[in-house]
Amino acid sequence: MYRLIRIPALMLALAISCFCAAPARADATFEVSGIRVDASAKSTAEARTAAIASGRPTAWGILFKRLTRQQDWPRQPALDAATLQRMVIGYFPVNERRSTTRYVAEVTYSFNPEMVARVLQSAGIPYTAVAAKKVLLVPMAPGFARGSAWTTAFLSPRFATAPVPFAVPYGDAADTPYLAGLSFDNAAWDHIAPVAGRIKATEAVFVLATLAGNKLQLSIKRVGQGEMPTKTVIEVPLLQNVQATYPGAADAVVRAIDDMWKNQKAVDYSQKGHLTADVRIASLAQFATLQNTIAGVPNVASVNVAAMDIGAARLAISYIGTPDQLKTALAQAGVTLRGGPGSWQIASQP
Structure with a gap:
């Protein structure tokens, strides 16, 4: 049986937050490379801005097809320039060529996974948020x-x-x-x-x-x-x-x-589930890192501590899709989910 450990909640939250502050790693699944851009304007700076903006719709189209099933390609959401600008969290140009009025480059665009998920969820389009294995x-x-x-x-x-x-x-x-x-x-x-x-x-x-x-x-x-x-x-x-x-x-x-x-x-947003999973705790830092990793998995809607004891905890996880899809998504993030209903165990992969 689990009992709540007698640590003041505020102290526990502050301790965990210290270890959760590190930024998430860039997800290559949401990066689109090799987009050629070319624009002219009154100045180099304006041409560069226009060129980078012109490549975002192309990158979005490639990412959409990468994540979704072919049967859903005709349903690609049409996004305006402002939405695309917010969705792209970074870009990296290479092979740049410039003149006083023209800018040419090949650009890699990095998309925000959470914003992509929201767009696809609102459109009711299932998608895969994890990279396929060989x-x-x-x-x-x-x-x-x-x-x-x-x-x-x-x-x-x-x-x-x-x-x-x-x-x-x-x-x-x-x-x-x-x-x-x-x-x-x-x-x-x-x-x-x-x-x-x-x-x-x-x-x-x-x-x-x-x-x-x-x-x-x-x-x-x-x-x-x-x-x-x-x-x-x-x-x-x-x-x-x-x-x-x-x-x-x-x-x-x-x-x-x-x-x-x-x-x-592909995750079907009409399917939602909840499970509780036991986890062994080697240290507070290890536990915080694991919880942070789980929370960053696209299939996971929320993860909370249901109970805690010395050396162990129980996590309550709400997720989208099926348990098997959750297992796959967690495995891609370096987390193993084992067991079945009523007896789930979760741990970081060695």
């Missing part, structure tokens, strides 16, 4: 071959910044026992886990390319430890031949994987 991607036609044209299509440098980062199997002697004879229909996580472990992936995606008349059919199956497989099928028009179709087909697959991930992870 997955193992296994191209099959009908089996896997490292040197095949289908596999090579996924090795293009353009996929280095894919929304869901991925790597294909090495295809060497260590992989052979697990990949040889593997078929799309029977492929499961247990079959591929050792191969995925080599790239530190906890999920894998099998992609089967099949010729179907004048189209290339792409069957996609995503698997993970302790998870039910998710599947989808897409088609792309056949070009001159199958090999010529593979690069465009790879693009379509990468987009589909991104959408599969977002459909699974």
